[in-house]
Amino acid sequence: MVSKESCRNEIRAAIRQLSDRCLYSAAKWAGEQLVGIEQDPSNFTPSNTRFQRGSSSIRRRFSTISTPQPSAGFSQPPATPLPQEEDEVIDGDLYLLAKSYFDCREYRRASHVLRDQMSNKSLFLRCYALYLAGEKRKEEEMIELEGPLGKSDAINRELVSLERELSALKRTGAIDSFGLYLYGVVLKEKGNESLARASLVESVNSYPWNWSAWSELQSLCTSIEILNSLNLNSHWMKEFFLGSAYQELRMHSESLAKYEYLQGIFSFSNYIQAQTAKAQYSLREFDQVEIMFEDLLRNDPYRVEDMDLYSNVLYAKEACAALSYLAHKVFLTDKYRPESCCIVGNYYSLKGQHEKAVMYFRRALKLNKKYLSVQNLLASEVQKHSSRKLALQKQQLLVIFLSQPSIKILSASHEFFKHVFSLSNFKIWLGWGARCFRDLFHTTTT
Amino acid sequence: MVSKESCRNEIRAAIRQLSDRCLYSAAKWAGEQLVGIEQDPSNFTPSNTRFQRGSSSIRRRFSTISTPQPSAGFSQPPATPLPQEEDEVIDGDLYLLAKSYFDCREYRRASHVLRDQMSNKSLFLRCYALYLAGEKRKEEEMIELEGPLGKSDAINRELVSLERELSALKRTGAIDSFGLYLYGVVLKEKGNESLARASLVESVNSYPWNWSAWSELQSLCTSIEILNSLNLNSHWMKEFFLGSAYQELRMHSESLAKYEYLQGIFSFSNYIQAQTAKAQYSLREFDQVEIMFEDLLRNDPYRVEDMDLYSNVLYAKEACAALSYLAHKVFLTDKYRPESCCIVGNYYSLKGQHEKAVMYFRRALKLNKKYLSVQNLLASEVQKHSSRKLALQKQQLLVIFLSQPSIKILSASHEFFKHVFSLSNFKIWLGWGARCFRDLFHTTTT
Numbered sequence: 001m002v003s004k005e006s007c008r009n010e011i012r013a014a015i016r017q018l019s020d021r022c023l024y025s026a027a028k029w030a031g032e033q034l035v036g037i038e039q040d041p042s043n044f045t046p047s048n049t050r051f052q053r054g055s056s057s058i059r060r061r062f063s064t065i066s067t068p069q070p071s072a073g074f075s076q077p078p079a080t081p082l083p084q085e086e087d088e089v090i091d092g093d094l095y096l097l098a099k100s101y102f103d104c105r106e107y108r109r110a111s112h113v114l115r116d117q118m119s120n121k122s123l124f125l126r127c128y129a130l131y132l133a134g135e136k137r138k139e140e141e142m143i144e145l146e147g148p149l150g151k152s153d154a155i156n157r158e159l160v161s162l163e164r165e166l167s168a169l170k171r172t173g174a175i176d177s178f179g180l181y182l183y184g185v186v187l188k189e190k191g192n193e194s195l196a197r198a199s200l201v202e203s204v205n206s207y208p209w210n211w212s213a214w215s216e217l218q219s220l221c222t223s224i225e226i227l228n229s230l231n232l233n234s235h236w237m238k239e240f241f242l243g244s245a246y247q248e249l250r251m252h253s254e255s256l257a258k259y260e261y262l263q264g265i266f267s268f269s270n271y272i273q274a275q276t277a278k279a280q281y282s283l284r285e286f287d288q289v290e291i292m293f294e295d296l297l298r299n300d301p302y303r304v305e306d307m308d309l310y311s312n313v314l315y316a317k318e319a320c321a322a323l324s325y326l327a328h329k330v331f332l333t334d335k336y337r338p339e340s341c342c343i344v345g346n347y348y349s350l351k352g353q354h355e356k357a358v359m360y361f362r363r364a365l366k367l368n369k370k371y372l373s374v375q376n377l378l379a380s381e382v383q384k385h386s387s388r389k390l391a392l393q394k395q396q397l398l399v400i401f402l403s404q405p406s407i408k409i410l411s412a413s414h415e416f417f418k419h420v421f422s423l424s425n426f427k428i429w430l431g432w433g434a435r436c437f438r439d440l441f442h443t444t445t446t
Numbered sequence: 447m448v449s450k451e452s453c454r455n456e457i458r459a460a461i462r463q464l465s466d467r468c469l470y471s472a473a474k475w476a477g478e479q480l481v482g483i484e485q486d487p488s489n490f491t492p493s494n495t496r497f498q499r500g501s502s503s504i505r506r507r508f509s510t511i512s513t514p515q516p517s518a519g520f521s522q523p524p525a526t527p528l529p530q531e532e533d534e535v536i537d538g539d540l541y542l543l544a545k546s547y548f549d550c551r552e553y554r555r556a557s558h559v560l561r562d563q564m565s566n567k568s569l570f571l572r573c574y575a576l577y578l579a580g581e582k583r584k585e586e587e588m589i590e591l592e593g594p595l596g597k598s599d600a601i602n603r604e605l606v607s608l609e610r611e612l613s614a615l616k617r618t619g620a621i622d623s624f625g626l627y628l629y630g631v632v633l634k635e636k637g638n639e640s641l642a643r644a645s646l647v648e649s650v651n652s653y654p655w656n657w658s659a660w661s662e663l664q665s666l667c668t669s670i671e672i673l674n675s676l677n678l679n680s681h682w683m684k685e686f687f688l689g690s691a692y693q694e695l696r697m698h699s700e701s702l703a704k705y706e707y708l709q710g711i712f713s714f715s716n717y718i719q720a721q722t723a724k725a726q727y728s729l730r731e732f733d734q735v736e737i738m739f740e741d742l743l744r745n746d747p748y749r750v751e752d753m754d755l756y757s758n759v760l761y762a763k764e765a766c767a768a769l770s771y772l773a774h775k776v777f778l779t780d781k782y783r784p785e786s787c788c789i790v791g792n793y794y795s796l797k798g799q800h801e802k803a804v805m806y807f808r809r810a811l812k813l814n815k816k817y818l819s820v821q822n823l824l825a826s827e828v829q830k831h832s833s834r835k836l837a838l839q840k841q842q843l844l845v846i847f848l849s850q851p852s853i854k855i856l857s858a859s860h861e862f863f864k865h866v867f868s869l870s871n872f873k874i875w876l877g878w879g880a881r882c883f884r885d886l887f888h889t890t891t892t
Contacts, residue, residue: 008539015542024549031543035559093454096461097477103470103549108748108779113481140781302554333554335586 002236004037004265011037014209021124021178022102029211029271033240036269095122098129107133120176123169127162127182134158162186170199177207185216193220201230208237218245236262243275252279270296274306281309289313297326302333304340308373311343315350323347338368342377349381357381448682450483450711457483460655467570467624468548475657475717479686482715541568544575553579566622569615573608573628580604608632616645623653631662639666647676654683664691682708689721698725716742720752727755735759743772748779750786754819757789761796769793784814788823795827803827 011034018027094113101110107129114126134156141154166183169175175183180203187196200217203210218241221227227245232238243258256279259272266272277292293310297303307330314323327347330340345360361378364371457480464473540559547556553575560572580602587600612629615621621629626649633642646663649656664687667673673691678684689704702725705718712718723738739756743749753776760769773793776786791806807824810817 012539012542015546019546019549024546028543028546028550031539031546034539035543093458093477093480096458097474097481100461100465100470100474100477103465104474106748106780109746112746112748300555300558302552302558334552 002265007236007265008034008037010209018210020099021121022099022128023178023210023212026210026212030209032271033266033269036266036272038265038267095119095125098122098125102129107136120174120179124176124178124182127166127179130158131156131162131182131186134162156189159186159190163190177203177210177213180206181210181213181216184213188216188220196220197226197230201232204237204241205231205233208233208235211237211240214241214244217241218248221245221249224249224251236265243272247275247279247282250282252282255279270300270303278306278309281313286313286316290317290319297329301329304330304334304337306339308339308342308346311346312373315346318350320350323350336367338364338371338374341367342371342374345374345377345381349377354381354384448711453682453711454480454483456655464656466545467567468545468574469624469656469658472656472658476655478717479712479715482712482718484711484713541565541571544568544571548575553582566620566625570622570624570628573612573625576604577602577608577628577632580608602635605632605635609636623649623656623659626652627656627659627662630659634662634666642666643672643676647678650683650687651677651679654679654681657683657686660687660690663687664694667691667695670695670697682711689718693721693725693728696728698728701725716746716749724752724755727759732759732762736763736765743775747775750776750780750783752785754785754788754792757792758819761792764796766796769796782813784810784817784820787813788817788820791820791823791827795823800827800830 011030015027015030015034018024018030094117098110098113101107101113102125111126111129111133114122114129117123117126138154138156145154162182163186166175166179166186169179170183180199184196184200184203187193187199197217197220200213200220203213204217207213214237217230221230227242227249232241239258239262243255243262246252246255246258256276259276259279262272263269273292273296277289277296280289280292290310290313293307293313297307297310307326311323311326314326323343324347327344330337330343334340341360341364345357345364347357348354348360349357358378358381361374361381364374365378368374457476461473461476461480464470464476540563544556544559547553547559548571557572557575557579560568560575563569563572584600584602591600608628609632612621612625612632615625616629626645630642630646630649633639633645643663643666646659646666649659650663653659660683663676667676673688673695678687685704685708689701689708692698692701692704702722705722705725708718709715719738719742723735723742726735726738736756736759739753739759743753743756753772757769757772760772769789770793773790776783776789780786787806787810791803791810793803794800794806795803804824804827807820807827810820811824814820
C-alpha cells in the first residue's frame with residue numbers, strides 16, 4: 001500500500017534528482033503530480049487549500065467511480081526506494097560549474113567541463129549536454145537547409161559517438177538509470193527501436209520517477225502487443241504510463257479507468273484532468289470536456305498545453321465569446337507557441353475570417369511541423385474556402401505533406417523536445433532563430 | 447584571514463542558493479570562480495590537475511607581483527557567514543513546481559503558483575518570474591513595433607506593480623537580500639538611480655555572493671565619485687566588484703592591482719584572466735593579450751564571451767590563420783551570438799571581403815543593438831569602402847545611430863540580460879523569434 005505521504009516524499013526527492021540532472025520537463029511533470037496529491041485535512045493551510053479548491057467538485061462530478069477512496073492509496077507492492085545519491089565530493093565543483101553552463105544553455109561548455117569526471121551523474125550530464133548540443137545544431141541545419149520541400153536530412157552528429165560510449169558502458173554495467181534513459185533516446189533516434197525499448201524499460205524499472213523515460217517508451221509502443229510484451233515492475237508511475245499509452249492506442253475506456261484509479265491519490269492533478277478531458281474529447285463528450293477545460297483554466301490560468309483541444313471544442317460548439325476569451329488569454333501568455341496560433345486560427349475560422357485562420361494555422365505549422373491536428377485543420381480550412389489564393393495554399397499544404405518523410409520520425413523528434421529535452425519552448429526559439437538567420441542571409445545578400 | 451577552503455565553502459553554498467532562485471548567470475559566475483581557486487596539493491586528483499594545468503605558467507608569467515602568496519589568503523575581516531535557508535516546509539511543494547515552470551520558461555505560470563506564498567524565497571521567485579515575463583513581452587514588442595528608426599517605446603509593464611509591492615515590503619523590512627536586488631533592478635529601470643544604488647548596496651552588504659547584484663551596482667557607478675561614496679562592507683566579492691568597476695572607469699592600473707590581489711586565491715579564474723586581458727588590451731599590450739587569450743581558449747575551448755576582443759587583437763596583428771581558426775571555432779560553438787558574428791566580420795575584413803564583413807557586423811548589431819564596439823567596426827568598415835552599396839549601408843548605419851534614444855538606457859537593458867536575467871542567450875532567441883514572427887506577418891499578409 002502506497003500512502004499519499006510516501007508518494008509525496010518520493011516525488012520531492014525525485015524533483016531534486018531530476019533538476020540536478022537538468023531534466024526540467026520531467027521535473028515539471030513530477031511537480032504537477034506533487035501538488036496534485038490531496039492534502040491531509042490536518043495539514044491544510046489557507047494557501048494550500050486555495051490552490052486545490054475550485055476543482056474538486058468538477059473532478060468528483062465526472063468521476064465514474066461513485067465512491068472514490070481518497071486516502072486509501074494504491075494496493076500494490078511498496079514503492080521502489082529512492083536511490084541514494086552517490087558521493088560526488090571529488091567532482092562536485094566541476095559538476096556545479098557544468099550545470100550552471102547548462103542552465104545558461106552553453107551545452108558544449110558544460111560537456112567539456114566534465115570531460116574527465118567518472119561518476120554516473122557527471123557522465124549523464126556530459127552526454128546529455130553533448131546530445132543537446134547536437135540537437136541544437138541539427139535544428140539549425142534543418143531550418144537553414146530547408147528547401148522548397150520544407151525538409152532536410154540534418155542529423156544529430158553526436159549520436160554516433162554517444163551510442164559508442166553508452167553501449168560500452170552498458171556492456172560493463174557502468175551505467176545508471178539516467179544513462180540508460182539517454183541510451184534509449186539515442187538508440188531510438190538511430191532507429192533501433194527494439195534495443196531502445198529494452199534500455200528504457202531497464203531505466204524505468206530502476207528509476208520509475210523520470211516521466212521523460214516513460215514518454216519515450218510510450219512513443220515506441222505503437223501496438224497493444226508491444227505494450228503487453230514489456231516487462232515492467234509494479235509502481236504507481238507505471239499506472240500513469242499505461243493511462244497515457246492506452247490513450248495513444250485509442251483504448252479510451254482502459255485509459256479512463258487508469259486515471260480514475262490514480263485520482264485516488266492524485267485527486268487534484270491538472271495533468272490527469274487534461275488527459276481525462278482528451279479521452280472524453282475522443283469519445284465526443286464535448287459538454288463534459290468544456291466544463292473540464294474551464295475548470296483547468298481556472299486553476300492554471302497560464303496553461304497553454306492542451307488548450308488547442310479546448311479551442312476545438314469551443315469551435316465545434318460555436319462558443320464564440322469563450323473562444324475569443326481563450327484566444328486573447330493564450331496570446332498574452334505566449335503567442336509564439338504553436339498551440340496559441342492554433343487557438344487563434346480556430347477563433348478566426350469561427351468568425352468567418354478564413355484567410356486569417358489559414359494564416360494562423362500555417363504559423364502553427366511553421367512553429368511545429370509535426371503538429372498533426374493543425375495539418376488537418378488547415379486542410380479543412382483550405383478545402384472549405386477555395387478562392388484562388390487559398391487554392392494556392394492548398395497546394396503548398398500538399399507539398400508540406402508530401403515532403404514529410406515519415407510522420408513517425410518527425411513526431412519522435414517532437415516528443416524529444418516536449419518530454420525529454422526539458423525546455424518546452426526551446427525548439428520554437430531555435431526554429432525562429434535559425435529561420436530568421438536564413439532570412440537575414442537572404443535579405444542581406446540579395 | 448579568508449582561506450581558500452573557506453572561500454570554496456562559501457561559493458558552494460552560494461551556487462546552491464543562487465540556482466535555487468533561478469539566478470543562473472550569477473551561479474555560473476560563482477561556479478567559474480569556484481574552480482578558479484587553486485587546489486591544495488594534497489587534494490589533487492588527476493582530473494582536477496588536468497583542469498587547472500595549462501594555464502598556471504601563463505598566469506604567473508604576466509603577474510606583476512614577483513612573489514605571489516598562493517596560500518596566504520586575504521588579509522581582511524572574516525567573511526560574512528552564509529545565511530541559513532529559511533524553513534520552507536509549508537510552501538516547499540509549490541516552490542518546487544514554480545521553479546520547474548520557471549526552468550521551462552513559463553514565467554507567468556511560475557509566478558501564479560506562488561501567488562499566496564509568503565516566504566522570502568517564494569516572494570523573490572514570484573516577483574522575479576513576473577519581471578521576466580514583463581521583459582519577455584517588452585522585447586517582443588520592441589521588435590514587433592520596431593519602425594524604420596529601429597526603436598520603440600516598449601516598456602516592461604510589470605515594473606509599476608513590482609515597484610509598488612517591493613517598496614511596501616522594503617518599508618516594513620520584510621524583504622531579503624534577493625528581494626533587495628530585484629528592487630534595485632526595478633528602480634534602475636524606472637530611472638531612480640540613487641534609490642537603486644541604495645537598494646543594491648544593501649543587497650550586496652547582506653549577501654555578497656550574488657554577482658548579478660554587483661554588476662547592476664557597477665552599471666550605476668558612472669564616476670569615481672559615485673563609486674567612492676558607496677558604503678560597502680569588506681568582503682572578497684567587493685574586490686571583484688572594484689576590479690570590474692575600475693576597469694569600466696578606465697582606471698586600468700587600479701583594476702589590474704585588484705586582479706593581482708585576487709589571484710592570490712583565484713589563481714586559475716578564467717574570468718580574472720579575461721578581465722586582465724581586457725585591461726591589457728586597453729593599454730595596447732597586444733602581444734600579452736594574444737597569449738592570454740590563446741591560453742584562455744585552451745582551457746575553455748567553447749568560450750564565446752570576450753572572444754570578440756581577441757579577434758580585434760588578431761585583426762590588428764593581421765594574424766589571418768589564427769583569426770580563421772577562431773572564427774571557425776566560435777561559429778561551430780554558437781553562431782547566433784553577436785560575438786561570433788563580430789569575429790567572423792573581423793575575419794572577412796582582414797581577408798579584404800568587405801561586403802561580407804559589413805554583413806556580419808550588421809548581423810551582430812541586429813542580434814545586439816547595444817553592441818558598441820561593433821558599431822565602431824561597422825562604421826569603420828563602411829567608411830573604408832564606399833562603393834554605392836556600402837554608401838547605402840552607411841546611411842542605414844546612421845539611421846541606427848540616430849534612432850538610439852540613449853546608449854545608456856539600452857546598455858542597461860543589455861546588462862540585465864547579460865548579468866541579471868541568467869539566461870545568456872535568451873534575448874538572442876527572443877529577438878530572432880519576435881523578428882521572425884514579424885517577418886512572417888509580413889510575408890503571409892503581403
